[in-house]
Amino acid sequence: MLLGTLVYGLVNSSILALLAMGFNLTFGISGVANFAYGAIYIFSGFLTWILLNSLGLHYLLAVVLSILCTALVGIVIYYIVILRVKGLALSEVMATFGLGLAIMELFRYFDFVGFRYTLPVFFDGSLSIGEVYIDYQRLIIALIAVGLTSFLYLFTRHTKVGLAFRAIAQDERTALTFGIDSDRIGALSMAFGSALAAVAAIVILPLGTIAVEGGYEVLINALAVCIVGGLGSTVGILFASVLIGYAQTFTANYLEPHWMMLVSLIAIASILTLKPSGLFSRQKELEERI
């Protein structure tokens, strides 16, 4: 039981981390509000399904196309919507949220509902760790999560583009004086974030079906992880994912599965009382914004 909990807890944490990462990259790190994140996640899921089933493309081709298309969609959203309201935090949030809403419900309208909407797993089968069976897909999720987190951590600290992402969030004017084109970098950040959403979708959706509700779930989970871990901190996201992921898994295995949501709520409530800006956040309290 314990081993199972540890293993599946890791998977759960990986899922949460994957979901939160794309959102964190655009919103937390680059300061570009993207509340259409859940919609983009679902969009890439459905797109992959269409490429696979309606067009009959080879899996690898469909995956690559889907990721690229989703990244493109991110860029389009940036230029058409976000750029026009940039700087006004409220407008950014509302505009992207409204757009995300429209996209998700559009899928529902066109009847993309039902059990036939699933994505295939990478490899069928499972392996055993001790007495615990874990399917390859879940293993891959964990591996990809670890890989992506490390990549993102290094990327935002050691590459020019990664540092540019952080620059435009911290002080756009100064970034401009350094020759960083904040519009292009913002678009790039949206592209990356959307691509991350696509990757997450392709790896995670095979575990269930592609459903519009999933888009809302993704946004809620990403927000919860970011609130607990601290918006903008890759380390914080990792920590929070592990914390919430394991807490949920332990609750599900040792108590009752339906208390899992309570765990997330408790996590948020505790963080808000103890360290409101998140575990690892570098947000200063209001007074220190001199």
Added chain:
Amino acid sequence: MNHTFPLLKVSRLVKSFGGVMAVSSLSFNIRKGELFGIIGPNGSGKTTLVNLITGFVKPDSGEIEYRGNKITGWPPYKIVSLGIARTFQMVRPFYQLPAFKNLIIPLCSPRVKKMEGGKYGDQDAVALDLLEEVGFERDAFVSYKVASSLPQGYLKRLELAKGIALRPDLLILDELFSGLSLAEVASIVPIIEKLKFQGKTIIMIEHRLKELFRIADRVMVLNFGEKIAQGSAEEVMESEQVKKAYLGTE
């Protein structure tokens, strides 16, 4: 040495931001009724010091005592209600509002209510009077102009008025003279001297040394967050350390 109970007592104050030591074990006292100048090259920690005293930033260690009350780590609104007010180096008016409406907000504070005996009174009239005191010409109706249309000189006076509106006993002016012409400075100085005459204690952070030295009683010099000299204006300017700090070594 005449021992006067200090109005403000700062002991071994320390604050660092990341790796930068902004204020480094700073200690000094302010006597009641004096005009105390704080000078120093850029980055010497002057504004951080003001932020620490007025509660906008919490110190890493050290104590701040005002009239015997330990106010270290208190939030700004509590410190204001004790009687300390400050102005900002970068003026922060409410640009969309007329000048006199800008003063309504400080006039709504609990301290003003307390000093008025529990009622707010006619805040508009008080605001207009305050503006006139700092040099807003009444017959030109400058006080009714929207803040965004006022030039820097008036905005600085507005900032000063916002501080005075709080009826402080200790008024901290952060680079009030910056951006003003000699004539404008010359017209504001009498206002400050009048405040001092009324018994207020004033701390002035300044870069305009000549103008400051004419009115300051004592001056403290900071460099890299440390006090390198303190005394009268003449004493301070004689100091080798001060010269080195401002002009550099050969």
Added chain:
Amino acid sequence: MEKRKERIDRGIKARSEDIFALSSFREMLYLLAPRAIPVIGLLGATPFLSAYWQEVFISMAVYALLAISWDLLISAGLVSLGQSLFYGVGSYLAGALNYYWDWSPLFTIPVATVFGGALCTVLLLPVLRLRGIYFAMVTLVLPLMISRLVEATRILGGTEGLTGLDPFPDQLIALWLIQLALLATLFGFRRIINSNYGLVVRGINDNDLSVMSAGLNIYWYKAQVLFLAASVGSFTGAYGTHLDMFAGMPGFALDYSIMPVASAVVGGMGTFAGPMLGAFILVPLSEILRALGALRIVFYGLFLVIFVVGLPEGLFPYMQRKYHQFERWVTIE
């Protein structure tokens, strides 16, 4: 020959905050008419509507109240993406009082209003100290999570909710109650925001450091504003509970969060009358579009985007401007 747009005030110079210096009936009418129209229109016309349209109207009023409550929060700089939190809390409070302790609507509604407001304020208190975006995030997440929590733990009736609750004694009473609440809130909040208290609140939105240095505790002010807005929101929830005779998870639905924001965006943020106007437009529109199913929400979403990007000031300020000024093209010399 280049032209520019010139805006000139209309001939009536009677825009004053206080009721003095009005010298003619024409001026009084000019000032009074925009305020009298909603009052007379609402109280006078609605009793004569058919039952179906009365229901639609009540729905409009409920959403308008939520929108006005949202507007108060935005005036203080608080972006609420979760008005449904207030609705749901008020709804469950009134429902629980009625279901478990048999309280009549006469008591459940006021109690749910005040306690709901207090509870929500306490819940959101920690977030007030942070940057605005955290408030938006937390208000978005909380109602969705609480809803799932109720579903999972099956408390308070679980997925079925609390049914069989007491209705209003008379449909007309329900109608009058919501209208009076709406008008009282509209004019009340406008009064508040135009007073010196409101000036402080708006100052917090504009430049909170300046207000802090003016000796005011901005968190106390924010908490007060939050309490007012949350109470109004809880009122709508409590009212809705007795209207539908039901309190359940749908009280935390995304609809109650999005509509107020969309209404305010369409109608004009910060004006209180704007959000009400927005609600009065969007709710009947959505009713008419009900046949389209999920497409309805697609419309909301797109509406939101188009208005935020295209007409950011909103309809009401636009109308206000037209009322007070006229524009004409003038050649540049």
